[in-house]
């Protein structure tokens with residue numbers, strides 16, 4: 001698997017970073033893991049043809065993690081003239097929330113007769129599933145989003161990419177990260193334990209329980225962006241828009 005970071009920002013564009021969006025190439029398929037509000041712009045800024053994307057996997061239903069989808073879908077229909085099938089999966093509630101977002105931004109758009117095969121699926125947490133050749137397993141995180149927020153574990157070709165989604169510390173992250181080649185974890189704040197979000201201080205306390213080969217920090221607010229050197233010195237990888245690594 002190859003990971004390209006399209007967006008590593010928080011909800012507010014801190015540091016000029018785009019909202020969360022990770023592009024994962026398995027060699028056979030290309031999927032986005034989260035597709036936050038600014039992600040269509042971010043993909044185009046990187047000259048990525050959105051018709052090459054087979055699917056979108058959502059950790060949770062906050063705008064900075066799924067909000068580009070109405071724009072992505074309408075671009076696919078009217079501008080990029082997509083023909084390739086598109087699969088969108090997310091936690092329970094994805095179908096309803098996506099339709100609601102479509103209707104808020106572009107009334108009647110949820111009734112569009114799509115010119116490409118569009119499949120929208122919902123992944124039940126803790127039940128192993130398969131999406132576009134990726135083995136997927138999700139776990140419920142601690143993060144209010146009006147539907148289950150999840151951490152996501154993807155496996156392909158003997159490699160494992162794990163992702164926390166947004167969450168404060170929960171022991172549910174331990175099996176998600178276990179044995180992963182790369183665990184991407186939100187690290188929103190430097191030392192405040194805010195409800196629903198991780199801090200670097202808490203992560204350091206819990207780090208020994210995360211048995212991933214590499215851990216990468218993302219979704220950083222200004223307090224954490226200012227401490228990236230400290231994170232690197234402590235042995236973490238730090239996400240950046242445009243960074244690409246083999247998993």
Ligand SMILES: [Zn+2]
Nearest residue numbers: 060062143166
């Ligand atoms: Zn969130």
